[in-house]
Amino acid sequence: QVQLVESGGGVVQPGRSLRLSCAASGFIFSSYGIHWVRQPPGKGLEWVAVIWYDGSEKNYADAVRGRFTISRDNSKNTVYLEMNSLRAEDTAVYYCSKLYSNYDWYYFDNWGQGTLVTVSS
Amino acid sequence: QSALTQPASVSGSPGQSITISCTGTSSNIGTYNLVSWYRQHPGKAPQFLIYDVTKRPSGVSDRFSGSKSGNTASLTISGLQAEDEADYYCCSYSSTNTSVIFGAGTKVTVL
Numbered sequence: 001q002v003q004l005v006e007s008g009g010g011v012v013q014p015g016r017s018l019r020l021s022c023a024a025s026g027f028i029f030s031s032y033g034i035h036w037v038r039q040p041p042g043k044g045l046e047w048v049a050v051i052w053y054d055g056s057e058k059n060y061a062d063a064v065r066g067r068f069t070i071s072r073d074n075s076k077n078t079v080y081l082e083m084n085s086l087r088a089e090d091t092a093v094y095y096c097s098k099l100y101s102n103y104d105w106y107y108f109d110n111w112g113q114g115t116l117v118t119v120s121s
Numbered sequence: 122q123s124a125l126t127q128p129a130s131v132s133g134s135p136g137q138s139i140t141i142s143c144t145g146t147s148s149n150i151g152t153y154n155l156v157s158w159y160r161q162h163p164g165k166a167p168q169f170l171i172y173d174v175t176k177r178p179s180g181v182s183d184r185f186s187g188s189k190s191g192n193t194a195s196l197t198i199s200g201l202q203a204e205d206e207a208d209y210y211c212c213s214y215s216s217t218n219t220s221v222i223f224g225a226g227t228k229v230t231v232l
Contacts, residue, residue, distance in 0.1 A: 045210050045223045045226070047222070104172070106221045108167070108212075
């Protein structure tokens with residue numbers, strides 16, 4: 001079955017960088033786009049970024065545009081989220097999620113269990 | 122502050138039906154039938170329940186149904202069960218910056 005496993009979270013100081021990974025299995029990875037969605041502790045969900053199945057297009061939420069970069073390596077079935085200039089408000093559990101359909105990039109089908117990023121001095 | 126407004130909490134007894142509303146604007150729900158719903162149990166990842174306002178992905182119970190009127194979308198859970206106690210989030214495409222936005226979430230309590 002579809003499995004998504006996030007990794008790379010941890011505690012980081014404000015202004016520093018961190019790279020998250022999302023390893024996928026159980027489906028044809030190169031045929032599906034992937035989202036990152038985050039959830040601050042005790043709060044709601046916030047969409048972060050999406051990358052198309054072939055990496056040809058990417059889109060970002062205003063809150064992270066210019067600081068975060070999404071990428072993928074289809075040979076490794078992995079999507080990455082490079083996070084720079086981190087702020088306290090970036091503290092959250094970060095989930096990756098498979099697109100339900102490449103025709104409708106706004107739906108989140110399967111989700112990973114998330115990785116916690118804490119930005120604190 | 123979320124762009125989509127949901128009630129903080131809704132409750133019901135087992136077997137009853139409840140409805141969760143999600144109000145947006147003409148930049149999202151009012152113009153586009155691109156509304157989805159997700160259920161999240163404490164400490165777990167969200168689960169995909171509804172897309173295109175009314176459609177259910179394969180494997181989702183028909184106790185879950187969606188609808189829309191104007192700028193407001195709704196999720197109805199019929200035959201309420203203990204396992205339905207969770208947080209529920211609406212989501213919509215938004216033409217503002219070509220993005221996806223979530224509601225703040227509604228906590229459903231089964232009495």
